[in-house]
Amino acid sequence: MANPTDTAAARSSGTAGPSKPVFKPILDIKKDFPVLNREFGGLPLHYLDSAATTQKPLAVIEAMDTFYRESYGTVRRGVYRLSEKATAGFEGTRKKVAALINAASEKEIIYTSGTTQSINLVAYSYGRKFLKAGDEIILSQIEHHANIVPWQIVAEMTGAVIRTIPVDDTGTLILEEYKKLLGEKTRIVAVNHISNALGTINPVKEIIRLAHLAGPGGKGAVVLVDGAQSISHMTVDVRDLDADFYAFSGHKMFGPTGIGILYGKFAILDSMPPYQGGGDMIMKVTFAKTTYQAPPHRFEAGTPAIVEVLGLGAAIDYLKQVGLDKIAAHEAGLLEYGTAVLRDVPGLRLIGTAAEKGSILSFTLEGVHPHDIGTLLDEDGIAIRAGHHCAQPTMDRFGVPATARASMGPYNDASDLDALAKGLKRIGEMFR
Numbered sequence: 001m002a003n004p005t006d007t008a009a010a011r012s013s014g015t016a017g018p019s020k021p022v023f024k025p026i027l028d029i030k031k032d033f034p035v036l037n038r039e040f041g042g043l044p045l046h047y048l049d050s051a052a053t054t055q056k057p058l059a060v061i062e063a064m065d066t067f068y069r070e071s072y073g074t075v076r077r078g079v080y081r082l083s084e085k086a087t088a089g090f091e092g093t094r095k096k097v098a099a100l101i102n103a104a105s106e107k108e109i110i111y112t113s114g115t116t117q118s119i120n121l122v123a124y125s126y127g128r129k130f131l132k133a134g135d136e137i138i139l140s141q142i143e144h145h146a147n148i149v150p151w152q153i154v155a156e157m158t159g160a161v162i163r164t165i166p167v168d169d170t171g172t173l174i175l176e177e178y179k180k181l182l183g184e185k186t187r188i189v190a191v192n193h194i195s196n197a198l199g200t201i202n203p204v205k206e207i208i209r210l211a212h213l214a215g216p217g218g219k220g221a222v223v224l225v226d227g228a229q230s231i232s233h234m235t236v237d238v239r240d241l242d243a244d245f246y247a248f249s250g251h252k253m254f255g256p257t258g259i260g261i262l263y264g265k266f267a268i269l270d271s272m273p274p275y276q277g278g279g280d281m282i283m284k285v286t287f288a289k290t291t292y293q294a295p296p297h298r299f300e301a302g303t304p305a306i307v308e309v310l311g312l313g314a315a316i317d318y319l320k321q322v323g324l325d326k327i328a329a330h331e332a333g334l335l336e337y338g339t340a341v342l343r344d345v346p347g348l349r350l351i352g353t354a355a356e357k358g359s360i361l362s363f364t365l366e367g368v369h370p371h372d373i374g375t376l377l378d379e380d381g382i383a384i385r386a387g388h389h390c391a392q393p394t395m396d397r398f399g400v401p402a403t404a405r406a407s408m409g410p411y412n413d414a415s416d417l418d419a420l421a422k423g424l425k426r427i428g429e430m431f432r
C-alpha cells in the first residue's frame with residue numbers, strides 16, 4: 001500500500017504531471033451491485049464514497065428480502081419452527097463474524113447497531129466501572145468523533161483525563177510521542193485501524209503491544225480498535241493483533257445499516273456490567289434483585305436487528321467469496337493510480353500522505369470550497385464526500401475546515417478515478 005510522498009519534486013515534473021501508473025484490475029464485481037449499474041441523469045454513477053458507506057451486492061439484498069418473505073420470525077423466544085430457524089441464522093452469523101476476525105469464540109461477538117454504539121458500550125460499561133479520577137485515556141489526534149465523544153462523556157463522569165497521540169505532516173502517528181504518553185495512569189487506549197479522514201493505516205499491533213506493557217503496575221491498559229474502515233479492506237485477525245476490543249459497522253462492509261459488531265476478549269467482557277437493561281439480557285428478574293446473562297447476551301437488550309444480522313451474514317459470505325486479499329490488492333492499485341491522477345490536477349493538495357494508506361484520498365482544491373467540489377462533481381455523476389468527515393480535530397491539525405474525499409471500494413476501477421480527475425480539472429478552471 002505504498003504511497004509516494006507529496007513532494008515538490010513530484011509536482012514540478014512538468015505540466016503533464018507524473019506519468020500515470022497502469023491500473024491492473026484484480027476484480028470485476030461492479031455487476032454484483034445493482035445501484036452501480038444504474039444511470040443518474042443519463043450518466044453512469046462513479047461511486048467514490050465507500051468510506052461513508054458501501055453499496056450492497058444483490059446477494060445481501062436478496063438474503064434479507066427472502067428472509068422477510070419466507071421465514072421471518074423473532075429470535076431466542078419463540079418455540080415454533082419459524083423462530084427456531086431465525087435463531088439458527090442469527091446465531092450462525094455470530095460464528096461467521098468470529099471466523100472473519102479470528103476470534104477465539106462466538107461468545108466474544110456482540111451485536112450492536114454500529115461502530116458508534118460498540119464504542120459507547122465499552123465507554124459506558126468498561127469505562128464507568130474501571131475508570132477513576134486521574135486515570136488516562138489515550139486517543140489519537142485523527143479519530144472519528146465516534147471514538148472521541150463517548151470517551152469525553154465518560155471522562156467527565158469519572159474524572160479521567162484524555163491524552164492524544166499527535167500525527168506528523170503526512171498524517172502518520174508519532175509513536176515516540178505515544179510512548180511518552182503511556183504510563184501507570186493509562187487505563188484505555190482507543191485508536192482507529194484506518195483513519196476515515198486521511199486513510200492512514202495505524203500500526204495497531206505495536207500500539208497494542210506497548211499499551212499492554214503500561215497501566216497500573218505495568219499490568220496493561222486495554223485497547224479498543226475502531227475498525228470501521230479496515231474490516232472490509234484487509235484481513236483482520238484480532239488474536240494476532242491481541243486487541244482487547246474491536247469495533248465495526250455492517251454498512252461499511254457491504255451489509256445493511258443498523259447492525260454493528262463489538263468484539264471483546266471474553267474475560268474482559270465477563271468483568272463488565274450491562275450497558276443497557278431490558279429483555280433477553282437477564283437470567284432472572286425480581287423486584288428485589290436481577291441477575292444477568294453471560295456475554296454476549298448480557299449486552300444485547302431487547303429485540304435485536306434480526307434481518308440485518310442475516311444480511312451481515314450474507315455480506316461476510318460475499319466478502320469471503322471475493323477474497324479480502326484480492327480486495328486489498330485491487331484497492332492498493334486504485335490508491336496508487338488515484339494518487340497519481342490527482343497529483344496531476346492543478347491546485348490540488350492531498351491531505352494524508354502516510355506511507356501506509358487505505359484506499360482513501362482526501363484533498364483540497366485551491367480557491368474552491370470542498371462542498372462546491374462535491375456539488376459540481378455530482379453533475380458529472382461522481383459521488384464523493386465533502387466536509388469534516390466527523391473528524392474535526394483532524395481538520396484542525398491540517399489547518400483546513402473541510403476536505404473533499406474520494407474513497408474506493410473493490411467495485412471501483414480506473415474509469416472512476418479518470419472521471420474524478422477530469423471533473424476536478426473542469427472545476428479548477430471554472431474558479432480560476
Ligand SMILES: *Cc1c(COP(=O)(O)O)cnc(C)c1O
Nearest residue numbers: 114115116144146192196228249
Ligand atoms: C464510519 C466510522 C465510524 C462510525 O460508524 P457508524 O457506522 O456511523 O457507527 C467510526 N469510526 C470510523 C473510523 C468510521 O469510519
